[in-house]
Amino acid sequence: MTLLRGRTVRYVARRLASTLVVLLVIATLSFVIFQLLPSDVSQASCGKPCTAQRRAEVRQFLGYDHSVLVQLWDFVRGVVVGRSYGEGGARVDCSAPCFGYSFRLSDTVASLIGQRFPITASIAVGGALVWLFAGVVGGVVAALRRGTALDRAALASTVVGVSAPTYLVGLAGIYLLGFKLDVLPVGNYVPFTASPGQWAYHLVLPWLVIAFTEAAIYTRFTRSQLLETMSEDYVRTARAKGLRERRVVVRHGLRNALLPVVTLFGLDLGVLLGGAVITEKIFSMQGLGALLVDSINNLDLPVVLGITLFSAVLIVLANLVVDIAYAVLDPRITESA
């Protein structure tokens, strides 16, 4: 038994190690792409009017005059031993692990992510719970009432969900609930530590907006998977035991239908934790997504790279959790170690 637990630990360790490779690949690709980007990185911080010479100075100062490999090496070394930028009186130190420094925002990337992540996480996790619940419940109802008007209504509403752009849903939500009915506040993030009540109150609208589209997809998934499992023999057994229909559906039908839903959920949550761009923008909540877009627009490579790697870590971790969840959800699955 300890032997087996040892195996699980080794498996997880190996997955985490391979994560490093994934991150290195992503970092390299990011550097290469930034190199390929049509716009000059120094453009954004050159000032106005700009001269070729100033641009060259800025490039040199930011280190973009080096080759991709050198930049990558500098980055990796920064992570391991820290690095410093600039010289003389303006020198900025970034101690290990240094994931870069943004001159645009005058802060280390790690600290920026640290400030922004709670906002994104609040939006993502809450929204995810809402859509998971709504989607699964909707899917169950649609599946159990297959072919009825209720099923078609669920279909229609999910179609609205998947075909409506988040931007539209967000603005509609703001107009309707925020301004017209004036029941929910629009935007303005309140930290959880400041007031849990206010925190949730201000997040309700973003949660609903995020959940709107996603719930639709989950509804469809749940419906189709549940239709598959509900005709299995063990569901008949469960009925024969005299279980309540709800328990039959949830414990036997749904439980077996969840595998793809869980996969999708892990993935979506992982991606969302890396930044809910549109939602953050609409609700003026400065999470990682808003920061990422700003940084891309300003070609702030260190921040872009930092957020990218951070969200890659989240995605990889989410996948690991999902893979572990498979084994719990379907005990027949074993992972090749």
Add this chain to the structure above:
Amino acid sequence: MSASEYAPPPSATSAAVRAGGETVVSRFCRDRWAVAGVVVVVVLVVAAFAAPLITAINGQNPYSYAYRGALGDDGAPVGALGGVGLTHWFGVEPLTGRDLFAVVLYGARTSILVGVGATVVEVVIGGLLGAAAALFGGWTDRILSRVTDVVVGFPSLIFMIALGAFAPEGFPKGLLVVLVIGLLGWGSTARIVRSQCLSLMQRNFVTASRAMGAGPAHLLREQLLPNLASTLIVITATHIPINIGYEAALSFLGVGVPPPTPAWGRTISNAVAWIATDPWYLLAPAAALFLVTFAFNLVGDGLRDALDPRLAGGE
């Protein structure tokens, strides 16, 4: 003792044959909603194809500015319902005065092509790689899974900006969009397919097939695919509208189908800003997108149900 000696009554025998003989097609055709979905899709595709002929009726095209008489000084359409009338069946576009009916009809060409094309690329790549990871396991699985991680974790936004500038200008934009969306979007499909395949591989009928010496290709085609169908159908049906919207996002990054070629996604995203002042602008393209999505989902549901023999005769 022979089979005929204790055969069931003759009537039952012939019925048995027919019961089994029911095909997927006939089951599908029994679902009126699904058939309606097919009809809608076909009608729309034909209409999109014949757009020049149809818009010839009211003498409109989706390109010409026609602000004289159609737009007020503030750039908004004059007249009720966003300028709906005999010449402009769906009204006109604010700020330009273009005929919305023509815009929506021509837009169907781009949007359906991109929506369906990109989704097919996504589902085929994701499906194959996900299934391969599960089927081969071991190193194959490990490498494919990490590649998937990279694809999902990769900052696609920057990539698209770079691509927008680097794709040769002569490269067909529609194809480019299909490839960009497809090649960057297969990650989630791969993960889902992998997880389902892992589960299916433990089922006895797959074991039975392996026991007969079936290779991976055969397993995938014969055993896994029929049981993945419902998952793939859902992915396809939900991704089509998402990708149509995605096309709009891409056109803003310069990778999309460039204006003035109409596309629903772009029209919708333009119209969103007008929701308070000229809601009719949004209505036509949004309704069209809804209709297509709904139709594809109806077809998907119908197909799913038809492919599931255990639901046969359920209605």
Add this chain to the structure above:
Amino acid sequence: ACDANSTGDEKKSDGKIHKGGTLTVYTSQTEFPFEPAISQSLAVTSQGLVHRRLTTWDIRPGHQPKVVPDLATTTGTPSDGGRVWTYKLKDGLTFSNGKTITSQDIKYGIERSFAPELSGGLGYHKALLVGGSSYKGPYTGKQLASITTPDAKTIVFRLNSAYGDWPWIVSMPAFAPVPKSADTKPSTYGTKPVASGPYQVQSYHQGTSATLVRNPDWSAKTDSVRGAGPDKIVFKLGQEDTVAAQQLIGDSGEARSAFGADPVPPSQLKQITANASAKSRVALSDPGALVYLAMNTQHGILKDVRVRQAIEYGVDKRAFQLNAGGTQGGSVASTLITPGIPGRASYDLYKAPAAGDVAKAKQLLAQAGVRSGTLRLVTRNENTYVGQAEAVQQSLKNIGLTAKIVPLDVNAWTDAITNDQGNYDLTVASWQPDFPSANGNIQPLFASSQIGGGNYNLSRYSNATVDTLIDKATSTVDPTAAQQLWAQADRRIMQDAPVVPLLYSRNAFMRGSAVSNFDDSGFPNYPNYLRVSLSS
């Protein structure tokens, strides 16, 4: 220069400044450091509340913009034919830390702006000051010799060549004083700077908010420009513009004493005009910044002046105007110097109906031997810009030319139009001068020194006569004489038709009902933050 009077009653509010209250400003910007070296902002907006400079702008509705002394006693004393400029500081100037403001502090502030660590601001002075192009800032221990401070109250600038608009240059953010002793960590100085203006930074939350409170050491006696009305000013950052507009239209709670720093988008203007209360709270600027179609004079068929002139005639400016939201979006343009700039002369070399003169255009094309042609029209990829590009595309189609729209993201677009290659035919751009002098309209866009290399001569227009005219006007110290030269240059350039002036754009800004003195003049078609106050 007030030719539009839709918000006439608002113009009269210029006057009493009520003290007290908390003013909120909604802005879509996410970074908001009060760092003078990297700032590109106008003298009359946020930076001006915290940092004073040698000179500043006097912007009032109904008056032409004027440069006025701020920390200095005059707008500058030229010598050596405009190559040397001398300033004396006023008495009784103190920083928010209680220290006296000296000329060394100003010199240090300017020197900082040369450091690569603090690049990104308005840097007109960098090329003008002797030795500026090779100077790398004070952090390596070097000083810039062309700025001298004979005593604590005097500062002297030595320029590479005569420059008549130098008084405007010293109104820019980099000319704000920075005490060297407080600049221990340059990269974060902007989050808690030492203030010289009526407000100091109380808190700055990157991406979320910046709060200003009164600077007790500021004295109204030395400052005739700043009203310093509200007790506290809160900038709410990263606000989505449509949502902010909606909030202001609603006019309840905090929004009552707030205004939006971003113009109301055209799609929402109609909603505002339909709502009497909202309509009364819109400040619609006079026509200002020039929106123009740049034609690459060094590329393809556009090298031929007749083709360019054909386009001048052929463009449907009315369609373009409607695309910008009609008359509320701007008025049709015909000159390069924009309304509101002193010395502007109004004329139209290519008279045509607002919808264009297709016949004349075709005739010119025929003369040039051009029957058809495909032009590469690069544009920013946001909705508005693509819409504008499409409007141009349609006009060109009318006269038989095909425009191929190439949407690019903002950085790629900037690079495409300002790089040395110049691989495009057309682009639609908008130009707001950084200071209200015709110089700011003409020189950056049409001097041949401004082609490529990150500069904005987007037509890649090069004409020796014009260059001489520009040089002459630049070095002319007498404003009236200079203005005449600029007007002359304007006309001369238009004869070569390197750009099609399309619109003088107008901006509409929304305020809450408790906000007063919120108005918008011709230049810089942007509200003057310095005088905004709250009604009691």
Add this chain to the structure above:
Amino acid sequence: MTVEAPAGRDEPAGTDAVLAIRGLRIAFPAGGGPREVVHGVDLDVTAGRVTALVGESGSGKSVTALSVLRLLDPAVRVDGAVRFAGTDLMHADAATLRRVRGAGVGMVFQEPMGAWNPVQTVGVQLAEALRAHESAERPATGERVRELLAGVGLEDPARIAGSFPHQLSGGQLQRAMVAMATSAGPAVVIADEPTTALDVTVQAGVLDLFRSLAAAGTGILLITHDMGVVADLADEVVVLRSGTVVERGSVADVLTAPREEYTRTLLAAVPRLGSIPGQSLTKRPAPVARLRDVTVDYGVGRVRLGRRAGTPVRAVDGVDLELPAGRTVGLVGESGSGKSTLGRVLAGLLRPDGGQVVVGEVDLRTATGSRLRRVQREIGIVFQDPGSSLNPKHPVGRSIAEPLRLASWSKADAAARVDELLGAVDLDPGFAHRYPHQLSGGQRQRIAIARSLALRPRLLVADEPTSALDVSVQATILALLRRLQDELGFACLFITHDLAVVGAVAHEVAVMRDGRIVEFGTAQDVLVTASDEYTEELLAAAPVADPVEQARRRAVRLARHG
């Protein structure tokens, strides 16, 4: 054939029945209108008595049972009356139905493997059944579960309770199913082939359990194909054929003096122990497959994430076995002794942890990829659980043709071969178009057999291939196997619990217990002159189809055990 309610002599007594079925008709939806498979069946289950429902495979036994608790799909048309203790179940509302299910009527399903939820442990599912009908005093569920499992003769109830269905043998699942069906103390137990996967000793134990339940007043409806079991347990017998009751009466009457021709044929087909085929066992041909010191341990080797690792089980322990060409080796033994595991090893589906498996010239332990696949194409296998071994999304014809397609047969050839095979296993060719769920247990099993024989294998591994077949069809299949073996000369490992069947087909017999082969010899040697104590016990426990003789044998067996 009349489908009206049978009158006169066939009319059941009825008044004191707990469960009374009247005029039951069941019709499945089909392309050309509903297809009726049960044509007006009357059936009574009386408290304290055992009613046996016997009949041909596909005659409607299981669907009749399912219709009682309304467990058929709503799309299936069910007419007639079902009354349980005065309640009309046909029209009962959901709450009433739920109360009756499990607590009033317990149900043992025919195919135990598919009937368990694969993602929950057996213990959890049992506990769930207990909790669904919890009475006022809360029993300690965990303990109750283990008690129940022990009650059906499972030796390690704690491990069984903690195992997932796929970790248990067919017989273990079947017994757990019996435990679950009886857990809530139902007034009626419907047991659909409850002993098909059980060796005779264990089967005897389960039958004893039923007997004691009956003695305590439970009414039992026993569906079985095994006349020995009928003789052992039943009071009444009802014979069903093609959805119609053809004969009913007391067990003594029906088994010893059947009135109907059909019943007589049925009884005549019952194989009897000792009817060893007269095959000359001269020289042993060369072995097709060889097992050397094969060991299989479950529960070690792969990563099972996030789960409490189950107790490792040594399922096969140092087995040596040779399968000569043209010969059938019968493998019998206790439920859970490792028979199926051995079969999987032989088919190359499970890599043993130790030892050597050679089929043809290929060592299955080391072979991989196409090399392994080539060997596997020469091996036919019938899984113990035929239902789950058929792809639910394919018509069974397609499943039968799968090996043919793997061998690149043409479409037409394959179709013809499928028809031929269906005929050989006594099924109408029309069945090719049906889906697995539309078949009866026995029909599915025959499909699996047909598939295994499709390619003329060199080695056939048949795991309980006739467990769901009535004796007449079973006889057909056994004859088919013998004939094909003579023709093709394949080696066969025939796993079964039925000693009479072993006698009928096997040349040699291996007896397995706790993963080891405890006895091996010619069928004659093992079955007639058993030397091993366990084998002796097996022989003694095998029921015979004569109620009087069977009662005697039972008495003897009980006496031996004290």
